[in-house]
Amino acid sequence: MNILVAPDKFRGSLEAEEVCDAVTDGVKRAYPDAKVTAIPLADGGEGTSKILTQVTDGWEVPVTVMDPLNRQINAIYGLSGNHEVAFIEMAAASGLRLLKQGERNPLRTSTFGTGQLIVDALDRGVKKIVLGIGGSATTDGGIGMAEALGYSFKDNDGNMLFPDGQALGKINTIDIRNVDQRLGSVSIIVACDVTNPLFGPDGAAVVYGPQKGADPEMVMTLDAGLANLAQVATRTFGRDVSLVPGAGAAGGLGAGCMWFLNAVLKEGINIVMEQCNIASLVADADLVITGEGKVDEQTLAGKVVKGLAGLCKSHNVPLAVVCGTLQITPEEAQAAGMTYAVSVLNRPMDLNAAQCEAFKLVSDATFQLMRLFFFSRGAV
Template identity: 40%
Template sequence: MIRVKIVIAPDAFKGSSSAFQIASTMEAGIRTVHPHAEIVQLPMADGGEGTMEILVQATGGSFIEVPVHDPLSRSIHARYGVLGDGQTAVIELAEASGLALLKSEEKNPLIASTFGTGELIRHALGSGYRQFIICLGGSATNDAGSGMLQALGMKLLDESGAELPLGGVHLSKLASIDDAGFHSSIRESSFIIAGDVRNPLCGEHGASLVYGPQKGASSEAVKQLDLALAHFAEGIYKHTGIDVANLPGSGAAGGTGAALLAFFDAAMHAGAKLVMDRIGFEEHIVGADWILTGEGRLDSQTGSGKVIKAICDAARGQRIPVIAVCGSIDASSAYTSELGLRAGFSLVPGPCSVEEAIDHTDEWLLDRIVHIFSLL
């Protein structure tokens, strides 16, 4: 009997299935053809939604639930993770400040706030954690992390000395920053940013213009927010000497990257690579015959720090062929070959709507995997 080892390492299919669900469906398809294969599931993420769960589960960690405020300041419960080392807290911005927490008609990046994310950090600091991984992605906010700072005791003041209300639009009225009450434990803690966004805070490629419309911002609101964040960047520069306006990654998660870089001395890491390092990816794939990966869409952005690119880079060193199965593919064979893929497939059997693809993801994915591994 020929033994085969297959590593399954997909990202989530956003809006459809988690990385864990996708991996399970992929394994079921493979076992239809190779019932005795050695299969290693390594669900992946790039620093966005789902990263915390993958890191916690892979390291045998745990979750802590905390009462916080959502992007519109309503009371909710959200979690942060603690890795298996018992020392590292993982804060996922989408947990307390995510777009998925809002109904479509509730989206309002003018006033949405990262205050709840700050509350999660505050609780973890109060519980004694001093090592942090902050996962940026899926935010409903465009406040440059100002709400997070306010939750941790920083005062953002207008000309009259009054504290600014929560929300990015109010940053246009910033006159001074008072950090006397900023949580003292932050200075004795280390922070790593996990994410794949390298956009600056302001301008044509900044947080407001690129991502604001996805969060419900009108063209007028986008202009307001970009000006407000530029003004905030000036205030940060005066206070810290750090020019965050054009720093790569400062525009991540509605500009939350800027606050982390300026006030937390955070180090920015490519999210997919960080996940791979933490779960021991390169050790797990030793001796694999194939690696099977995937994400919601394979396109020109895949090569910019996404999961598929990171996996291909790791596999290249061990000469392991990689196959990707995605919700949709908008890339030539030359591009997929350049990424390092042996082949890339869409799971959809024919023309369909996004809604249909989401509804049939498991069924169509299973069928596609059976076809691929029957051929192999």
């Protein structure tokens, strides 16, 4: 019996590798002879670079870059074992987790450090860059990243602008004369798990600005600034990408990557599954077990579970899901392609207790689902 274990992390409790260990423990307790293949997954957000680096036998590269508020920090990205692919997370240089609560201000934050990571990868001669853009502290439309790569942004008087959120509304021209020419010979794929446009009521500033520290007035300023960037960038590059799904991801970095890097946006989970060769592993499995901290409506919109559900359905392989919190109905689970979905919580408990006992809870829940699965097939 071949069991494929392919979970995301349980945020705040277990990393994806630890979830793999806990699920494998539960499988082996229930059915010691089962053959288990464990592959940690991610949806393009935090942890994606580490996982992709590991599956390509690569290593982590340390770099000194600027954080969202232009302070020097140490960041890392991954390099594949064959030196050809860089795995970068913008959150490593421009993430919200790098700022204290009182420092959050998307008018002042910049993606310049993300651009520095890309420059370092170009210096190492990579042929491809996979860029995850989750967890940003910024709403600068990617102009900070672009400046690190040789772009410059000027106002009506020809003055250079510092590339942060408050500069967006002042941009009149984009100077492309000093852009790093190596960008033309590198394939750049952006892992993106949201579908927001660049600006407007569903755009980057309105939807995500408040969680980055923006008050209502800031949101209006940033939204108008992103609309201005769209106008200038469309004039400069000859194409308007502001309505492309994902353009508003990471404070407009999605659109910025398309304009400034000629990048392609893809669902993060599809990128990870492709790199990990998950399709062939699913085809050979008798059961796939996945999971994440919370299964809810966002899960159904493009997380790890949804990505695996599609593959399992196409190969007629049952999919079991273990999670900390289950917030969808049985009908929604079935419609999404989940054969079995269960919360690991076995009694009322607070968050701290659940996090402390996470490994055992996941293992026990897996044990129970395995006994049920094998009993239904007459194996136990």
